[in-house]
Amino acid sequence: MLHRRIYQFFIVYFLGIGLLFGIKLVLGLSDYVIPGPSNLWNTATAEWYRYLGDVLNTFTVAVVGQVLSIIIALTVGVVGRKATWFGSFIKVAAYNVQAYPIVAIAPILFILLGDGYLTRLFIAAMICYFPLLLSVIGIMGEPVADIEHFYRITGRLRWQLEVKIRAFENLYKLTTVISGSATLAMAGTIVAEFIAANAGIGYSIRIALYQSDLSKILVALFMIGITLSFYQGVLEMLGTSLKKSWAGK
Amino acid sequence: MKKIRITIRIAVWVVLLFLCNLWIPGGKVFAEEQIVYRLKWLINASTAGDVFASSQGFFSREKLNVEVKAGGPERDAIRELELGYAQFGVASADQVIRALSKGARVKVLAQLFQVNPLQWIYRADAFTLTRPMDLAGKTIGITYGGNDETIMRALLASAGMDETQVVLAGVRYDYTPFFQNKVPIWPVYRNTQGILLSDKLKAGEERVSFFNPAEHGVRFVANSVVTSKKMMDQAPETVRRFTKALLAGWEAAMMPANETNVIRALTVHDRDTSKPVMRSQLAATRLMIQSNPDIPIGTIDTEAWRQTEQIMARQGLIPGPINVVDHLNPDSGL
Numbered sequence: 001m002l003h004r005r006i007y008q009f010f011i012v013y014f015l016g017i018g019l020l021f022g023i024k025l026v027l028g029l030s031d032y033v034i035p036g037p038s039n040l041w042n043t044a045t046a047e048w049y050r051y052l053g054d055v056l057n058t059f060t061v062a063v064v065g066q067v068l069s070i071i072i073a074l075t076v077g078v079v080g081r082k083a084t085w086f087g088s089f090i091k092v093a094a095y096n097v098q099a100y101p102i103v104a105i106a107p108i109l110f111i112l113l114g115d116g117y118l119t120r121l122f123i124a125a126m127i128c129y130f131p132l133l134l135s136v137i138g139i140m141g142e143p144v145a146d147i148e149h150f151y152r153i154t155g156r157l158r159w160q161l162e163v164k165i166r167a168f169e170n171l172y173k174l175t176t177v178i179s180g181s182a183t184l185a186m187a188g189t190i191v192a193e194f195i196a197a198n199a200g201i202g203y204s205i206r207i208a209l210y211q212s213d214l215s216k217i218l219v220a221l222f223m224i225g226i227t228l229s230f231y232q233g234v235l236e237m238l239g240t241s242l243k244k245s246w247a248g249k
Numbered sequence: 250m251k252k253i254r255i256t257i258r259i260a261v262w263v264v265l266l267f268l269c270n271l272w273i274p275g276g277k278v279f280a281e282e283q284i285v286y287r288l289k290w291l292i293n294a295s296t297a298g299d300v301f302a303s304s305q306g307f308f309s310r311e312k313l314n315v316e317v318k319a320g321g322p323e324r325d326a327i328r329e330l331e332l333g334y335a336q337f338g339v340a341s342a343d344q345v346i347r348a349l350s351k352g353a354r355v356k357v358l359a360q361l362f363q364v365n366p367l368q369w370i371y372r373a374d375a376f377t378l379t380r381p382m383d384l385a386g387k388t389i390g391i392t393y394g395g396n397d398e399t400i401m402r403a404l405l406a407s408a409g410m411d412e413t414q415v416v417l418a419g420v421r422y423d424y425t426p427f428f429q430n431k432v433p434i435w436p437v438y439r440n441t442q443g444i445l446l447s448d449k450l451k452a453g454e455e456r457v458s459f460f461n462p463a464e465h466g467v468r469f470v471a472n473s474v475v476t477s478k479k480m481m482d483q484a485p486e487t488v489r490r491f492t493k494a495l496l497a498g499w500e501a502a503m504m505p506a507n508e509t510n511v512i513r514a515l516t517v518h519d520r521d522t523s524k525p526v527m528r529s530q531l532a533a534t535r536l537m538i539q540s541n542p543d544i545p546i547g548t549i550d551t552e553a554w555r556q557t558e559q560i561m562a563r564q565g566l567i568p569g570p571i572n573v574v575d576h577l578n579p580d581s582g583l
Contacts, residue, residue, distance in 0.1 A: 032351035033331050039351070110425050198393075198419040207394030211566070212325055212347055
């Protein structure tokens with residue numbers, strides 16, 4: 001599973017690079033517009049180590065941000081699952097926060113949190129949590145009538161049990177969404193670094209953009225892609241083994 | 250009979266289409282050459298001449314239909330020239346030199362800013378910066394990867410200072426760290442952001458001053474007008490007419506007598522800046538576009554270009570010398 005993820009990434013990445021080289025060749029563009037193979041190779045050999053450090057830095061923030069967003073989404077989803085005033089208020093607030101463009105919120109975050117680790121984490125979690133929230137609300141708002149009916153009739157259905165039943169019955173959906181949200185967490189962290197930090201691969205991409213250096217950006221994209229493929233592969237492996245162990249019980 | 254009817258219908262449609270073509274107001278457009286001019290940044294006082302040349306018909310008089318397009322952080326005029334999306338553009342000297350070092354075929358037609366507007370603002374009541382050594386021990390804002398980083402590093406090196414003698418802090422467009430005094434020396438474009446910030450601080454009864462690297466020997470060229478070598482070779486007459494019209498537009502825009510009209514032209518694109526602020530910005534821009542009345546607007550300062558290349562080579566921003574002077578065309582429109 002892991003190796004499949006990685007070679008699939010290689011195919012996508014090198015197809016993209018091949019396409020760029022093709023355009024460069026056909027239109028006769030300079031290395032300033034699209035870097036040539038030797039230029040890209042030189043940049044890769046010169047920068048890979050620094051960019052690896054940057055990507056790992058981003059990755060750690062993304063993982064923490066993802067965990068944070070899972071917690072937020074579960075909390076909001078569980079609280080907002082009921083058709084009460086408070087439930088609908090929580091949902092509206094969560095939806096509204098998501099509707100604001102992060103670049104508009106960033107200056108407020110600078111004032112409150114500075115432009116360091118916490119801002120990156122917060123923005124990463126904000127970008128990542130919404131799809132999670134939608135899934136959680138969808139799952140938690142949908143009663144599992146067959147099972148819940150018995151506990152309701154016998155008066156034993158507390159909210160904790162209700163949440164457990166709904167989570168267990170939709171375990172596959174939940175694990176798929178959590179695994180998929182890894183991409184969003186990484187993307188969110190990179191966006192955060194781009195606009196609100198002095199560290200990480202997003203910050204390095206911003207510098208490369210200032211220097212109009214596309215070869216650096218392509219190397220950065222490779223490092224991001226390979227790290228993300230590895231992480232998603234690991235998450236999928238964990239999900240599969242978890243399902244297997246539950247099925248065995 | 251049916252065939253004749255169909256033939257007549259087709260004939261009528263053809264005539265109607267022909268008439269429509271004649272009627273299109275673009276009749277005038279077709280007579281003029283279509284040009285796209287990509288600016289480096291959003292439209293503000295720094296682009297006064299570009300906007301004025303367009304709005305006051307300087308280009309039309311040269312039979313050019315020029316679309317002035319605002320720039321931005323994600324825009325790169327030199328890339329657009331090469332891809333054919335634009336025929337002329339504005340780029341900073343470091344962009345030009347980087348592009349040349351990577352094989353781009355670009356020519357510089359005119360240098361808009363004789364004095365680089367990139368300077369550092371600080372609170373005059375807190376300290377004074379009269380020489381680079383005064384920066385020692387202070388926190389200085391720089392945009393990593395931006396030309397302010399290059400300029401500051403060159404300044405420190407020229408003053409024989411070690412970078413450990415100062416604290417370099419990465420900054421971006423949000424001024425909060427400057428307002429909070431966490432980064433007391435902040436990079437700004439003196440004629441635009443510099444005016445806005447000094448007005449804000451003045452409102453809080455704080456005085457500001459500016460630290461100008463050019464006054465300490467670092468002459469790093471700012472915005473210049475560029476075109477592709479292909480354009481230069483294939484349409485030299487268009488290049489000449491464009492440059493002539495543009496520089497005439499700049500000259501008119503910098504005349505204090507035209508201030509109201511210039512502000513009116515800018516306001517169409519920049520609705521957020523108040524007129525009094527724009528007036529101050531224009532006054533500051535005038536001093537940078539034509540710092541010496543004897544030197545015509547657009548004059549290329551060859552020595553400054555040479556120094557800019559040397560600075561970039563010394564900092565390893567280009568792999569080797571590119572002889573930028575060979576790519577300057579000082580006579581293209583003057």
